[in-house]
Amino acid sequence: MDDPAHGVAARPAVTLAHDLRRFAGKLKRRLREQADIGDLTPSQTSVLVRLEQDGPSTTSALARVEGMRPQSMGTIIAVLEGAGLVMGMPDPSDGRQTLIMLTDQCRTWITEGRAAREDWLARTIEARLSPDEQARLVTVIPLLQRLIET
Numbered sequence: 001m002d003d004p005a006h007g008v009a010a011r012p013a014v015t016l017a018h019d020l021r022r023f024a025g026k027l028k029r030r031l032r033e034q035a036d037i038g039d040l041t042p043s044q045t046s047v048l049v050r051l052e053q054d055g056p057s058t059t060s061a062l063a064r065v066e067g068m069r070p071q072s073m074g075t076i077i078a079v080l081e082g083a084g085l086v087m088g089m090p091d092p093s094d095g096r097q098t099l100i101m102l103t104d105q106c107r108t109w110i111t112e113g114r115a116a117r118e119d120w121l122a123r124t125i126e127a128r129l130s131p132d133e134q135a136r137l138v139t140v141i142p143l144l145q146r147l148i149e150t
Contacts, residue, residue: 020147034120035113038083043068044076048085048102052110056099058091085109 040048047062057065063073077100080086085106091097102110125134 031117031121035116041076044080047073047076047080048106048110051086051100051102052107056089056101058097059100062100 043066046066050062050065051057059073059077060070062077063070066073077086077088081088084103086100087103088098088100091099125137129137
């Protein structure tokens, strides 16, 4: 990757960053194709992931961490409730508030979707990479994990 405006070759880290970003985007799209996510928007998907990882939360707390207005989050929650993916229950420590949580149906859907994506990826690795290439790929995973650690 050259920078014609400055007449110099890009630094190797910049080229690698560009290639990794493109790869990650393509992999994400391919994985998304392998499991039925229905008509969920990225915001709706993000809320489901957050509830799965962090547990039940109030609408206002979800809005805060997702960087949106509580009214907008309320609309997202209403759609997810209508789809049977989340439900509300009174907060045991403050009955005035409602905690939003994943339904059992949603947890099953998430588990099945994850299994479908991992199955596709495992079959693709086995079909397209030799045993030596698979062994090399194993050594790369810790390096990639270090890139995303906070």
